[in-house]
Amino acid sequence: MRLRFRFYACALIVMLMLPIFAAACGNDSGKPKVRVGEVARTIFYAPQYVALAKGFFAEQGIDVELQTTAGGDKTMTALLSGGIDIALVGSETSIYVFQQGADNPVINFAQLTQTDGTFLMEREHDGTFDWNDLKGSEFLGQRKGGMPQMAGEFTLRKHGIDPQKDLNLIQNIDFANIASAYASGTGQYVQLFEPQASIFEREGRGKVVASFGVESGRLPYTAYMAKGSYLDEKADVVQKFTNALQQAQRWVANNSAENIADTILPYFKDADRAIVIDAVKRYKEQGSYAIDGVFEQEEWSNLHDVLRTAGELKQDVPLEHLVNNRFAEQAKQTVK
The missing domain is CATH 3.40.190.10 (Periplasmic binding protein-like II)
Known part of the structure; x- marks a missing residue:
């Protein structure tokens, strides 16, 4: 009788703990959930949709939840308030946040596009x-x-x-x-x-x-960024995310505009296939899609020139202040 009581008691404890375990893992599948906010839904971000459609994030063991937070200000607000974990937005926004004296700066960790679109x-x-x-x-x-x-x-x-x-x-x-x-x-x-x-x-x-x-010219035009504290606390998740992105970037570089268009069409349900092909072809031909997530000093300097010309740069910000290349460099070296 006492043994049966202990069994039921243990079973009850396990049942009560399951929701806690599920929450800790992020979802019922046991994979950590990563909430990503994109500044717009656009063919300009084709490698991201390839990573989702081809299951590259899932292969890395993470569950990416994508939402469109229209506008750089809204996307950054969602990131700073904790509504999303990672933002896909222009790198200039990280400089704006830095210029405002944020205690927990926003750090760029993987580049998606490398020209204006x-x-x-x-x-x-x-x-x-x-x-x-x-x-x-x-x-x-x-x-x-x-x-x-x-x-x-x-x-x-x-x-x-x-x-x-x-x-x-x-x-x-x-x-x-x-x-x-x-x-x-x-x-x-x-x-x-x-x-x-x-x-x-x-x-x-x-x-x-x-x-x-x-x-x-070449710019860190659109990039994935997160709060510095998130990169420290979730370094393994960020690495898996960047690995999947690197796989998608190489896939895009090695495939035709037609193949890319067919892969991302589910994310543009009302789009004409021929139009999507034309758009992808234009971006590929001018090298808009970055082939890896690493930020280069020349691009960062060019970004400063653009901001300075527009009167939006209060002070130069060294690349190492707002960019962490560790994840992208590791992905570039290890992902085949």
Whole structure:
């Protein structure tokens, strides 16, 4: 009788402890859960969707929960408040947080894209293009302080154009509404991400005449980052995450635009396959997808130049202050 009592007592304890064990593991599968917030849902982030679709995160033993937190400010707020564990956002946001004197700085640990992802579209294209054509025109740009706009202005200045004086720069339209504003007739020129640029070309609404990614050079444009405390406490999880990303980056580098498009289409349910292929092809051809997550000093310095030109840099921030390359370097060396 006493033995049976002990058995039932032990069974009861185990049953009561199961939810605690499950919570500690992150989910019912026993895999640690990693909450990732992406600043946008875009073909520009193709390697991330490849890692999810091909099961690379799962193979590493982690469960990635992806959510779209539209806008850099919202994404960073979610990260700092604990709503997400890892943010996929422009590296400039980590500098902004640092400049505000954060006690627990946000650290970049894996790079996803290495160029700007926007293109210059001209509404009335006659077959030729010169940057001087923009002078005096109505230019529909991106949000002030965001990397697309800063890379755009950096490029314009490189070509002798003062964005504030030489053209009518429109910046009061939300990111989500820029494409529709252009479609309704606003702007002679517009700065667009893919696939919207390819969609408008097929619809005859304009012609892509230049790439801001090519013009502004290599940048740590979009990266995964987390609070320093998370990297310390969850180093094994972060390494597994970076390993999966490295596997996806190599897969993207070694596969055709068609294969990549077919793999990521479930994340763009309403997208036309041909449009996705065109968008992926453009990004691959200009080297937008990083082949590994390692941050290079030259890219970090170029980011400073872009921020400085836009008047958004209060002080230079050494790469080692806000970048931890340890995870990406290990993944680069060990993941085949």
